[in-house]
Amino acid sequence: MKTILIAVSLALLSLVAGAQDKGTGKATYEKTCALCHGAGIAGAPRFGQKAEWAERTKAGSEKLHASALNGTAKGMPAKGGSPSLSDADVKAAVDYMVAAVGGAKAEAKAETKPGAKPESKAASKVALAPAAAGADKGAGKAAYDKTCALCHGPGLAGAPKFGSKADWAPRLKAGTAKLHASALKGTPAGMPAKGGNPALSDGDVKAAVDYMLAAVGTGGQESAAAPPPAPAPAKVAAAAPVAVVPAPASPVAPPVVPLAVPAAAPRSSAAIDPNAFNRLLAAPGKRNAPPAEDGIHDPANTGTHALQPPLTALGGMNPLGAGNRVNWVSSLEAGKIKPRWDRDDPNANAVVMDLNIVREVKGSMPDVVYPHKQHTEWLDCSNCHPQIFIPQKGANQISMASIMLGQKCGVCHGKVAFPVSECRLCHSKKKDNQAPAAALAGTRP
Amino acid sequence: METNLSNRVRAALVALAGLALALALAPAPAHAEYGDVVINNHSDAAGVRPVVFPHWFHRVRFRCKVCHSDLGFKFQAGGNDINMVKIIDGQFCGACHNGNVAWSVENCDLCHSGKPGTPTQVHESTIQKLVGTNAPAAAAPAPAAKR
Structure with missing residues (x-):
């Protein structure tokens, strides 16, 4: 009797532990391992590919x-090249x-015999649960x-800002069904149909609307309408396009409104200086201004005057025509x-990592040469992969428009790394293939 | 109907007045250092100056990876929900600004040095130039350009 009890409790324990491991395992996988094991880079067995894992399991x-943990001679770096991971995370x-290639059984056998069956079940359950719920x-x-x-993040073009109850309150009155329709078909006020991304399914668009609504507190009302299955209110709304009209007590002015930008701020600079966008025309006297004169530091603050003026640090570095007026890479x-x-x-x-990626571009601009070398001098693989760039040839849609709006390369270029005005630092490979792809950022003056 | 019309006229007048006021009060455009991030998630509400984070200063000393990978800063101005509790707890800025790697949190005004009312954003960024919200909102007189 006792032994049975112990066996059962052991099995339960391993079940719980297994589920927890799955969570951290997935997180670690996505942050570190997926870079190679996702796309199968450098001979890594790909996630979910039974054939590639069979030998190894x-x-x-x-x-x-x-x-x-220790790495292999074939190319696996110790801890996937991320020494900050704990041993338990790696395991x-x-x-x-x-588990993704169905190996949970073998693993369980190696560890605890009594836990074999429940664990494999748990594995499949855990694998399915996040996908479904x-x-x-x-x-x-x-x-x-x-x-x-x-x-909807920064509130461009009059879009109601994410999480801003004040912005969303008037729209909520129309009801969720109306909001879904606006998002799907667009509005004359400026909302493009499906947010300008026709690749999204109707369900995705509705789910995104629900997600934004939940962020301004309508999630609570929806779940109030359907109390028992509390964790899946969004699902209910998305599955059946029934109008989930917000309760009559629609959100009043919230106590903590995100800082409203006063009316004087927007577009004032554009109104004043028609050349404001063209930063190449920044007058020499306005470059690398000391903190007290740069327009964002408060000169009335004593600390402002204790800060280092940019020129004292940047003055001796290799120059560039834009950004900080410094070529960070060559410096x-x-x-x-x-x-x-x-x-x-x-x-x-x-x-x-010294690997150039050539992206052929449409039109007459030279092709883009992306040098991993200069980027990996500054960044970790996980900074870009797989969140910003899927590490697979042809899998990334990049356009200058998206870059200028702060996506893809524009996550850094146009904010801290050299801006889009420096076309030829990226567009550096002549189309006729006569010039070698050598004109990298570092070799430019 | 008539009240509707007069309402509209009044609204137009108010809008016009607002525009004129905006033009009159708009300070000279900021020419902050490229990549300077103003973080004003809580500062204005808390009655302190917004934080100015100078990318260039940190870039001279650390590679991007140290903050954006090891310390977990997302690539988004104001997207990290930083507050003083977290900093004192050793997260985000507090990983270095602890009196050990860099100076400690008692130097409030070295970080909280922005003009009140400056919105959260990356200054001199392409998106800022496209959308144009770089002027500090306060009507503080712009520093005299005597260069």
């Missing part, structure tokens, strides 16, 4: 754990990948992040600056 999970990520919320957030956030190569790769360790070195 035979060796047992102990062996796989060890390979992941959980391995288990997550093994979280689908609509997830899809809504994904569609929002991908498409809607461009305008780093020339050793004019020695920025640390690690917060604490001054001797840590960047893991540099």
